[in-house]
Structure formats: structure tokens, C-alpha cells
Amino acid sequence: MANMIENSQSSLGSSVAKFLREYYIYFVLVAVVVLLASANLDRFDLFERGNFLNERNIINILRISAPLLVICGAFTLLMVSGYIDLSVGSAMSLSAVVYAMLAINGVPFLPAFLITVCVGVLLGAINGFLVVRLKITPVIATLITLSLYKGVALLLVEDGVSAIKSSALAKMPKWFNDYGRDGTLLNLPAAFWMAVAVTVLLVIVQRRGVLGKYAAATGGNPTAAKLSGINTGRVVFLLYVLVGVTAALAGIARSSFMSLGDPLSGDGMELTTILVVLLGGTAFSGGEGKVLRSFCGALIIMSLTVGMLTIVPAYYQTLVLGAALLIAAASNHLVSRKGTS
């Protein structure tokens, strides 16, 4: 009965901690939005053009967030399984270039889209192969492919030109830009809704899906997972492919938003993604993490970067984001430790 008492005592404290740990990220998001909305109030009214809460501004933010939003979910699952993919940025760039090449050479939307997704599958599979089959440390393996994919992306674009784009010879078709820019539902482009769809799917996968639970098991205790008859290799491989696919979707979103295929457009994406996933409270050690929280983390980062543009000079961004990450991590971990100790 000692245990009963002990459990009941801790459960009271930990339930509070659990609540905070579960929802703090949403509070942070609200706080950030309120802060940014009130920052310019001396000059603009709440929903007027120029204020953060202006419809146009919100649309812009969500629109340009699409690539990050579509990646971060799958990336979270991968990190939950204890692995990481530093090549997402390059994979995104390469997909963007491929997609643009297809489009500018007259391939219609759907085939171009599907082919690019297949490319994503391939890129993810290569990562999976290096990590699972050849047993290369994930960090190294994906740094290799980071370099490789980037190289190929640059190779596809002729020298002396920065991107695949309309020129005297060939013009980008109109639909190319629409997917990433033109409002469909609620004035938001298809690319954004794609991100939402992917996230919803992944949330379900994490709640009820085999991949969700097995990812947690693999990240939490690989040997245990193996000995329970889980093919952790396949789990990890699938997750890499999943990330590859979302990277391709991100590439499509980015290239259609800019109506060109830029072989550098994904640079630094890996860091941003890691940033938002960690901000969402995913443990790097694996085992813990929630897709939806990362989604929120992404919104926070994008709101900050865009929202601050008109408030402080751009060169404050890095500092603010870094501080945000540290504070989030600190509060999150302090809370969760109170819960368990």
C-alpha cells in the first residue's frame, strides 16, 4: 500500500505538470500572437492593414509557412523514433527543382506532382538505406545526402543561372504558381491545406497508428522493441521515406509559391525544422513528442519571423528565436521534471 500512497501523491502534482507539459505550447502561441498584435497598436487599429491580426498578414504567414508545416509532422515522428534527417532542406530543394523542370517542360499538374512525390520517396529511401542497412550514424548519413541532394539539385540547373524559371525560351504555366499562392478555401492556397491534411493524418497515425506507437517504442527502447518482434529497421525506414515525401511536398509548395525551382530554396530548412520540433517539446533522445505540438511550434516561429519584420530590424531575428528556444526548453523541462521527481 506504500506504493498506492506514493503513486497518489505524485499523481496529484504530476497531473498539473502533465497538463502544462501537454498544452504550454498553445499558450506560448497565443502569447506570441497577442504580443505581436499589440506591438503596432499605436499606429494601426487591431485589424487594419499593418497590424499583425490583419487578414492579409495572417494569410501571408500561413501561406509561406506551408513548407515548414508540411515537413514538421513527419520529422517529429522520426525524432520520436530517435533518428534525425539533416537532408530535408536539400531534399526539398531537389524536389523543387525537379517539379519546376517538369512544369516548364509542359508536364501537367497531376503527373508533375506525383512524379515529384516519388522523387521524395526515393530520397527518403536513400536516407533509410544508409541508416538502416548500412548502419551509418543518422547525423553523418543525412549530412552526406544533404551534400549529395544539394549537388544534384545544382547540377540540374544550368551554370550561371540561379534557378529553373521562366525565360525567353520557356514560360512557367499559370497553374504552377496557383498551387502555392492562390486562395482556394478561406483565401488560403492548396499548399497550406495539403499541410493541414498531412498533419491531421499524422496526428491520427500517432494516436491509433502502428507507426506512431512503434516509433515511440523504437525511440524509447530499441532492444525492447526488437525483442517484442517489432521490425524497428522497417519502422525507421518508413519514417525516413515519410519525411522524404513531406520534403517533396514542401519543395512543391515552395517552388510554386515562388513560381521557380531554386536549388538553394531549402537551405537551412533542417535547422528551422529541428528548431520548431524541439520547441514543440519533442525529446531529442527519442520516445516523446507530439505532431500537433510541432505544428504549433512552426506557427510560433513563422509568426515571430514575419511579425517582427515591421517592429524591429531583421537582425534581431536570430537572437529572438534562439532565446525563444532556450526559454521554451527550460520551462518545458523544468515542468516535466517537477512531474516525475
Next chain:
Amino acid sequence: MTSVADFLPQKETGRRMSDESFITLLVVGVAIGLFLLASAVLPNFFQFQNLVNLVTNNWAVISLGIGVSFLLVSGNFDLSVGGVVALSGVLSVYFAQAVGGANPLSSGLGMPYVLAIICAMGGALAIGALNALFVVRFKIPSIIVTLGTMMVARGVAQVITHGSQRNTNLPDSFGFLGNLTMFGTSIKLPVVLMVVLLLVAVFIEKKMVFGRVTYWIGSNPVAATLSGINRGWHVTKLYLFSAAIAGAVGILLASEFKSGFSNRGLLMEFDALVIALLGGVAIAGGFGSVIGMFFGAIILAVVTSAATGLVLSPDWQFILKAIAVFLAIMAQTWALALRNR
């Protein structure tokens, strides 16, 4: 097999080269092999000057690699070094710049150079202390913490330089340290310092209790604590050590180019990580050596140097680097597997 007799002969025969020395030797072999290969393929590659360049071109990242390797061995990341390089460099300039320049970026605090350096080091160590505080006290995963402090450090540098650089209104003494050539050769002070630092590090790692403790902590933190090792304090020292190196590197680079550039050392933290892993340091901790890291750096240097000699376009440079790293890593895993089969 449990009879005492079995052990008597093994006093002599039982010793076996550790996997560590084995890997290190292998990395050295790969590095030399690559150099010879490049020499065979490229006309002017095989010359002493070129060999020297491999080291002189990489003194900065190798120096950073020392701190990073020690931390990796202890089971901790340090991604902050790149940011610290920028910060300390910018600070040293800002402190040394004369007051009352024409525009904000040309007027600093006008300290004497020596004082400026000391204060800049203070800034670097502050970041190291921050790392230690979050990792040791708050028990937050080092990767999150150092990613955050990296951004904070670079962020501060960017704020001080308005996202650009400070390079005017500097005392003549400023360029002294970074450009001081030694022993009548073209080799500069920073390179010599790097070599000295490397030797000291090897000594600490192999011959001193401090080095041993680092391995114990990395191999099993809990057991280390229960064996009476003061883990927190040791890791704290490691972070300060790493930050100090990064600080010195930043100051020397700033001196060499007579400018404090907020984007200096961008992604250097990853280069440092890569050369360490390439040199056989285990990302899980408890395994690896500084010598390995050094030759890991040489491997990359050979590739870069060859690519430059061939005037390769970026795309092929990236692809070549990917292939080289891949082969180097495969050689390791494969050889180790062969050995412990």
C-alpha cells in the same frame, strides 16, 4: 574456463589493441590514402606546400573540433561553437573600435586591445557557462541547449553589427595576433596555437585523469555518478573549455581579417561535428579520440583542396564531398565489423 590457470599466460597474450586505436589508425590510413590518390590524379597536388595548406586552411575548425570531440566523448553536443566564433570576434572589434566614428558601425567602446580581447573572451565564456547551466542544472538535452545558445550568440553578434560587420576605426595593433607569422615561414600564429592545443589535448585525453573521467561519464553517466565522479562539474569544465577555444578562434579570425563579421563561422559547428564523427568519435559518447578528429578534418581538407584545384563548379564539389565522406565512413564501419566478427 574459470580456472586460475587460464589467466596466467594471458598476462602477456591477453592484451589487445583497443577498438579506439584501431579506428584512429584506420582514419589516418584513409586520410593518407586519399592524399596519395589525389596526388596521382592531379598534376600539381603532390607538393609540400599543399600538405601544409591542408592544416593551415583548417586551423579554425580543427581547434573547435577539439572542444567538440571532448564533449561528444562525454556524451554531450556543442553546436554553439560557430555562434561563439562570431560573437567573440565581433565583441573584440566592437570593444576595440575607437569611439565617435562617422556612423554607428564605425564607433565602438575604444578599449585598449588587450582589454578588448579579455572582455571578448568573457563573452565567449558566458555562452559556455550558459550551456553548462542549462545542460547540467536544468538537465535539458545538450543538442537543444547548444542549438539555442548558438543562435543567441550569433544573434547578439548580428545586433552589434546590424547584421553586417564592423571593420573600420580599429587600432593598428588589432591585426597583429592573427597575422603574426612564425619561424620565418608563412605559417601564422593561430596555426601554431592550434598544433600546441592539439598536443595538449592528446596528452590530457591519453595520460590524465581528466581525460579518463570524460570517457567514464560518456560511457555511463549514472554509473559514473555512483562511482563518485562529479559529473556536473566535469561537464561544466568541458563546456567552458570548448567555449574558450571557440572564443579564441573568433578573436584570432577577427584579427586576421581585421573585421568583426556577424556571419563568420556560419555552420562551423557542423563542420566540427562532422570531422569529429568522421574521425571515429561516437555520437553516443564514451568512444573516440582527438587524433582521429584531426585526421577526419584532413580527409575533408584533401577533398576540398582537390576540388578547388580542379576548379569544380559547386554542384560537383557537393557531390564529391558526399561521396568522399560516405566512403570514409563505410571504411570504418566495415573494418570494425570485420574485426569484431
Next chain:
Amino acid sequence: MSVHSDTFALELDGLSKEYPGVRAVDNVSFTVEKRTVHCLVGENGAGKSTLVKMLTGALRPTSGKIYVAGKNHTPTSPQEAREGGIATLFQELHVVDELSVIENLTLGMEKKRFGFFVKSDLEDRVVATLKAIEPSIDPTAPVSSLSVAQKQIIEIARAASSGADIIIMDEPTAALSEREVERLFGVIRRLRESDVTVIYISHKLDEIFELGDNVTVLRDGKHIVTKPLSQVNGRSELIELMIGRPVFQDYKPRTTVTDEVVLQASGLSNALLKDVSFDIKKGEIVGFYGLVGAGKTEIARAVFGADKYSGSIALNGKQVGHSPREAIAAGIALVPEERRTQGLFTSLSIRENIPVMNLPRMSAGGLYRSADEVSAAQEYVERLRIATSSIDKHTEKLSGGNQQKVVFAKCLFSQAELLLLDEPTRGVDVGAKTEIYEIIKNLADQGDAVAVFSSELEEVLGICDRIFLLFDGVVREELANGPNIDISHILNVVTGGGEAAVQ
């Protein structure tokens, strides 16, 4: 090729496993009859776990064949073994702390369609099994909040409810208390009635006799004998088979106990302990006995400064600081409860493991003396008779018992005057046990003080001069050991009864 009748649940034919330096399993052949409890015994390093790992596909045999119900069975992964109808409970803990109890119980056995889980009776089944062994565990609790013992129970429940025809248990009771062992045996017997064959590995010979139908003895990787336990006459024969020499371990009153107090602990209290006070005398061996969660480990860790506590601890009259470092400096050493996670540096060699608790002895002015390290390692490998091909062997490659000896060597090297031993012989075979007991006695005879924290009554009664009985974080009673000590009274007290006995 011979015909393999399916009257046998399992048949091994010339099975071997080689590691560089060792033949862990050496041409082993025997058969296991259906619906029996087949016990597997042998010294540390005899090859039991290795054998199990091959049966379950965790390891690939170097040579030899395995037949399950007459059919050739060569699993390349635990998965295949499971599909082949073999479930296993491995020697080391294998639970996922990040998942809940129920998620752990069902892990890998869920019903799924299109990559999503579908409801099935599985949950109810596993929960039922769990309740049968340990009702107090909440299925929805996160596993990270459970104790070692409770985690072990989770694993047992999982194996038992896997619906396999053959269930292998490698030292399942190592961390369990009598109470839980009894419940476990109930479950095993029920399994046997429902046509399941159980292969049972343990160093606790009483369990073997209580539970087993047949027994197979391994020694140094070789098969010694397989026969019905009814034909084995008593522990002594079994032990002789295992190690080829008899062992006796019954308590003889020791003469070296002084009455000068070394350790004085008073009023220790924390999450689990309630006002615990006791003293340990020079040259004395005291025992702390209680069920799981009674507070043994807690006391050990408190004295060692590894856990927070209120109250005072004094060594030779001097207060001891609240950290392992200060404790070691003061002359206290601890052999922790879980060797792999708390005691060993598994990625390092035996040589590198031994010196860590006494750096001053290994270094001068920060300089490390590697030569001394080698000689020290060789000395202790001999002294504790650690079975290894080289002092440079990574400790993860040692068998359970030999790993324990290495941890022991670490502590002895620290030259402490008070040794705290938490479950010192958990998963250690009889041969090694007696050796360890000898070592303990010698230490005491040389004037050191030793505290043994154990959930094995036999062990406590075997070597301790004084015994503290614990229940629910309280020291219920203190007894002097002796020939006519009342065992039933002890069991009564540690299970919460015997209020009268409390002063």
C-alpha cells in the same frame, strides 16, 4: 538425416555458438517434452542466455539445428521465433519507459489492419495475466514510474499472455520477492495445464525443485545432463553437476565482530523511508531484508548519498556528505542494484572499469598511471575469478554473473571501510555466490563493515551477523543471526504481520 518426432516441444541438435575467444555454447543437444517445465541451470557463463538468444533468433548459431515440434526452426529475428510459437523473457529488462504499462504489455502483439490498430480481446487478456501476478500495478501508468521489480513483472505478464506454445524465462525471479515468486509460479503452472511448455532458467535451486519437471545442466557451454528432477537427489547433486564440487553455506557465528560503531544512521526519512535508524560495527556483516519496495535500495542509496533524505549519517562519528563522491571519500562504497545501468561501463573493458572509484590510487598530480591499471585489473580478475579471455574484453560481452564480479572489483578497489551491497548476488550462480560470500567474510574479518541489502532470505541468513527486517520503509525489527532463528517469524514480519514484535 534423422526423423524428428513431434512428441517433443523442442529439440536441439549439436548447437554451438562461438565468440572470439570463447565457445559460449559448445555442441549442445537435448530435447524438451511437451507441456513440461524444463529447467536450465549452470554457472555464470555456462551459456544459458546465449542458448536462449539462439532459440529466439536474437543470435545466429555457429552450427547445429533446432527443431520445434519436429519442424526445423531457424529464426533470424525474435519476430520469426514468436511466429514459430516461442516467446521469451530475457535476462535483462526490456520495457519501454516512454509507453504505458498496457502499451508495453501489448507491444508487438496488437491486431492491426491497414497500419492501424483494431480492438481485440488482447488488452483484457494481458491485464488479467498482470493482475494475477501483481494486482497493485495500474495498467495505465507510465512504465517509467515503476520499480525494477514491477518492470520485471510487466515482462513476465507479456510473455505469459503471448499465446506461444513455448515460453522461455531467463532468471525471471532475479528481482522478485517471495510473494511475487509464488504468484508467478501459479501462473506458470496454469500455463503448463493449458499445454504450454516452459523453459525456466534460474540460479535459485529451490525454485527449480519446486517448479521443474526436467532439468538440463550446462557447464562451460557444454551439455552435462538432462534428466527428470525426480531422479536428482537434492541440491547437492545438482550443484555438483553444475560445478563439479559441493558447496555449503550455512552461517557460523563469527568472532571478529567488535563493538566499535563504524556507521551510525539515525532518523533517515524520504519518499519511501520512515525514520530509519541503525548502526553498523567494525568487522560486522549486517543484513537488510524485506520485500520489493520495502526500502532496501532506498536505504543503501541514502547512506551512499545517492538519494535525498533527512536525518543524519555518521561514519566513525563524522557526518557524511550528501553525495556519492563525499561518501566514497569518507570510505563508503556501493554495489548498486542494477549492474548494467548503474554499475558497469559496458562500452569499456574490464581493465578500464576497475579503477574508477579510487582515482587517487591510480594517479599522481592529475597524471594517470596506466601500468598500475593493468596490474590492478589482472589482480582482481584472478582474485574474483572473473571468467574472461582478456582484461581488455568489453564488459558488455561478459555473462551476467561475471559482470557482477567486475562491479564488485570496482568497489573492492576503492578500499572502503564500509561496503553497501544491494542484491550482491542477483543473477549470480552458486559457485560464484560462495566465492562472493567468502570475499565478504574476509573483508569483515579484516575489520571492514559490510551491509547486505537482499531479497534472498537464504543469503541474509547465510552470512549476516545481524539482520534488520524492513517493511514499507520502516525497520520493523532487529535480530541477531544464529542457529535457532525463527524463519516463519521473519517472513511474517516482512510481509506486514507480527505487529506485536514492534518495540
Next chain:
Amino acid sequence: AGNDGKRIAFFVSDLSNVFHQSQAAEAQRYAKEKYGAEVVVFDGQADSAVMTQNVDQVIAGGFDAATLHIWDAEAATPGVNDALEEGIVMTSFFSPITDTGIPTARSDEATVSFEMGAQMAKAWMEVHPDKPIVMVQLGWPNHTEVNSGRTQPFVDGVLSVAPNAENLGALDSSAGQEAAKQIIVDLLTQRPEVNLIYSEASNLTVGTMAGLSQLGRGKFDNGKPLTEIVASVDFDAVEFEQVYDANSSLKVSMGLPPVETAQGRVDLIMDIVEGKVEPKADTAEEFFYKAYTISYWSMEQADAKAWLNAQFGG
């Protein structure tokens, strides 16, 4: 909305570049002083995606006018059109946003690059007619604007004087000073014959010269080339010393005038506001902002000094 005076969004491709840094600063000063307007600087962070995103912020951010600096025109086109619909004054700097028809302040970098190339080739052949010209460029090989404004015309300039000069090509130095230095050291160790170097940004030139000096090169013999001649971009106070030092091999640099440019960009906006210039035309109106050839051979030191003071102050 309680403030008079216009809000101007002032785009620069990369604030870490000295030239852009100072033109941004000047724009803020000048606009406030002359028009009481507030200038907000948008840093493109050398990232095409960021630049494109920022275009949309012109509308959302409640600006009255913007002068863009975009690398990929077509990416910005939709955003610009939206802004025009909102009645925002849009202008472009550096590269025209075709199919929007907004006025553009263009550079004539190409002319300067060409001239520098020609001058260097000439200077080299005078002293070393025997040594054939081997040239290399350090910069952004895959960057459309850099390629068309600097790399290519420079090569043409050299070839116009020395038709059979060898061009090794452009090397990627986007990583900055350290990269430039490493490249110079490695390249010139293996290709010592290189003698015309175009380092396409001032901070790269710092690395280039450091690398040269490490190899014991980078010198002139009072006005006479010894081992190589170096050209740079973004002439500034630091480069002034070297260009007019008869013993340094850095001899020419493209002078981009921050003050002139900043004022020109702000004025153009105001001209539109005051109706002097059409907000948009079928074929975009182009206004050339000048880039100067600061050259040891073709510009007096005093003039250079004066130019420096005018453009950078002190």
C-alpha cells in the same frame, strides 16, 4: 492610423553586405530629413525565398510605397501586382520586375566589370607579354545577376584585349572570407600561373588578399604587376589603401555609391507620388544608377578619396 508622412519599405538583398548596409542607413536618414517619411529596411538575407515573402509584407505591413531588391523577378510579380491594386507605390532596384511595368533603378555594373577586365589585361600584357593571361573569378557561380553583371562582362573585358586568355571559371565563395582565402591558397598552390583575379565582393577580397600574402604573393613593384592583378567590388575605405598602394596587387574595384543610390531610390518613389513619373508603364521605365570604376590607372587618388567621403562619409 495616426501618423503623417509615408512609410517606405526599402529592400536590400543582403544586409550583411557593406554597400547595402550603408545605403539602407542613408535611405533612413535621407527620407526622414527630406520627406519626413519613415523607411523600414527589409533584409533579403541573400535568400530568394525571403525576398519574395517580404514583397507580400509590403501590403500586409501597411506601407505606402516600396523599392524592391529582388533576385527572381517573376517570383515577385504576383505580389507586386497585388500591391499596385492596393494603390501602393512600387518601384524596383537592380533588376526590373518585367510584366509589372513598374519603374526600375538599374545598375550598369556590367560596363564597369568589362572596363576593369580590359584595364587589368592591358596592364598585365604591358609588363609580362611573355606570360599568357590565366583568369579566375571568386563569387557566386550560380547567381544570375552576379553572373550577368560581374563574372561574364569581366571575362569579355579581358578577352577584348587578350583574345586567347585562359579562363578557369568562377569558384563558389558564398561561404565568405575564410572560403575565399582557402580557395586562393589551394588554387594558387596547384595553379601558380593564375594572374588575373576578380573577387566579386569586398569581404571576399579581404580573404583573397590574405590568401595571396600567405603564399608570398599579392605584391606590385611600384605600379608594375609581379605575380597577379586583383579586382574587387564594393570599393570602401579599406580597399582605398590597397588600390592606391603602388606595391599591392589589388588595383581596381567597382565603386557602388550607397548615398547616391539610396537617395536615388527614395527620390524615384517620391517622383511617382508627386506624379512626375508614371506608377507603371507597358515597358518599364528605367533609371540607371551609376557604378564607378575606381582604378589605380584611370582615377586620381584624390578623386577616389573625395568619392569615398561623399559616399561613406569620414
